[in-house]
Amino acid sequence: MKDLGISALDKLIDQLAQLPGIGRKTAQRLALFILKSDTQFASDLANAIINLKQNTHLCKRCFNIAEDDLCAICSDPTRDQHKICVVEDIVDVMAIEETHTYSGLYHVLGGVISPLAGVSPDQLHIQELIRRVQEEDIDEVLLAINPSTEGETTIIYISEQLKPFNVKLTRLASGIPIGSHLEYLDMATIGRAIQSRQELKKG
Numbered sequence: 001m002k003d004l005g006i007s008a009l010d011k012l013i014d015q016l017a018q019l020p021g022i023g024r025k026t027a028q029r030l031a032l033f034i035l036k037s038d039t040q041f042a043s044d045l046a047n048a049i050i051n052l053k054q055n056t057h058l059c060k061r062c063f064n065i066a067e068d069d070l071c072a073i074c075s076d077p078t079r080d081q082h083k084i085c086v087v088e089d090i091v092d093v094m095a096i097e098e099t100h101t102y103s104g105l106y107h108v109l110g111g112v113i114s115p116l117a118g119v120s121p122d123q124l125h126i127q128e129l130i131r132r133v134q135e136e137d138i139d140e141v142l143l144a145i146n147p148s149t150e151g152e153t154t155i156i157y158i159s160e161q162l163k164p165f166n167v168k169l170t171r172l173a174s175g176i177p178i179g180s181h182l183e184y185l186d187m188a189t190i191g192r193a194i195q196s197r198q199e200l201k202k203g
């Protein structure tokens, strides 16, 4: 489809095309759908996006998405307050929550250690994790980090940092293919990897 030189339309297409997984063609289709939809739909969509940006931030405790100081998981008293599941990203929290196999708390690192991409441990929420293990009554830290070279480096680094503390360290059971991301795996696979998680030997 050729752009029609309508600047309002082109502008929306340009914005939509920046979304992950959306190519220019799909962006054009979405923009035309919005153009043809009623004004209420378009304004609800625009408001939902603005509302998301204005009324959410990162949880002060675990760095998950939150509307208040603490996220819905941190402020839920029925969650197991003695377990922390460490993940790379908020999308991993969503993937694990969907399986209903984990009832503890989370800690979102915001990425993995990657010397190649210039990501060092101090750019991630690792110090905050160590503080939580020191200050909260934690008996298990599950390192649910996506299997990759960087993920492995991150697991080794965190387990070294947590060695001095009396806390059980576990990782997802093997069986998750190297290079795969939790968000793309089916619920049963993630659920199994959590339920049969393995203890990390403190070397």
Ligand SMILES: [Zn+2]
Residues within 6 Å of the ligand: 059, 060, 061, 062, 063, 064, 070, 071, 072, 073, 074, 075
């Ligand atoms: Zn939280």
